[in-house]
Amino acid sequence: MTLWFPLFSLAGLGVLALGIWLQRRTRAFLRRARAARGRYVGTSTQTTIDGAQATSYGAIEFRTEAGQTVRFSGRVGTPFEGRKVGREVDVLYDPASPEEAVVRSFVELWFPALIMITAGVGMALAPFVLWLILGPPR
Numbered sequence: 001m002t003l004w005f006p007l008f009s010l011a012g013l014g015v016l017a018l019g020i021w022l023q024r025r026t027r028a029f030l031r032r033a034r035a036a037r038g039r040y041v042g043t044s045t046q047t048t049i050d051g052a053q054a055t056s057y058g059a060i061e062f063r064t065e066a067g068q069t070v071r072f073s074g075r076v077g078t079p080f081e082g083r084k085v086g087r088e089v090d091v092l093y094d095p096a097s098p099e100e101a102v103v104r105s106f107v108e109l110w111f112p113a114l115i116m117i118t119a120g121v122g123m124a125l126a127p128f129v130l131w132l133i134l135g136p137p138r
Contacts, residue, residue: 005127016120022113029094035104038062038091040084044073058084060103062091070098075108 042059057077063069070093092109093101102108 005131009124009127012120012123012126014120015116015123019113019116019118019120022116023110026109026113029102030092030109032094032096033092034065034095036062036064036091036093036101038089038101038103040087040089041071042085046077058103060089060091060101062093062101064093064095064098066095068098070101072099072101074103076103076105076111 038060039062040058041061043056044059045054045056047054055077058074059071060074061069061071090104091101092104
């Protein structure tokens with residue numbers, strides 16, 4: 001077996017471990033989180049280094065149980081976030097750090113962990129699958 005087979009599998013296990021850590025972090029956040037109703041109040045735009053592509057992130061405001069008004073940017077951006085201004089959305093926040101809020105959606109909560117776990121399993125198993133299909137490397 002060539003050297004890249006075990007190295008690729010080892011890298012995959014690292015990516016898998018990162019995905020599991022993200023999933024556990026999300027679960028811990030959900031145990032502490034409080035729900036609130038928020039509203040899109042604007043957007044913040046980030047442009048790629050070469051200026052070729054701009055992505056907008058929704059700016060969302062909500063009020064905590066303690067009455068504090070908090071404004072944060074969504075984690076997932078699209079070129080069309082401006083169309084959401086005025087729309088209400090469910091928000092989850094940690095009372096200890098409300099500025100770390102997230103929009104209550106599958107994509108914002110679970111997508112990063114799902115991508116890392118899927119990629120990690122794929123990377124870890126790919127060399128073994130190739131070995132089964134193509135035979136041992138020469």
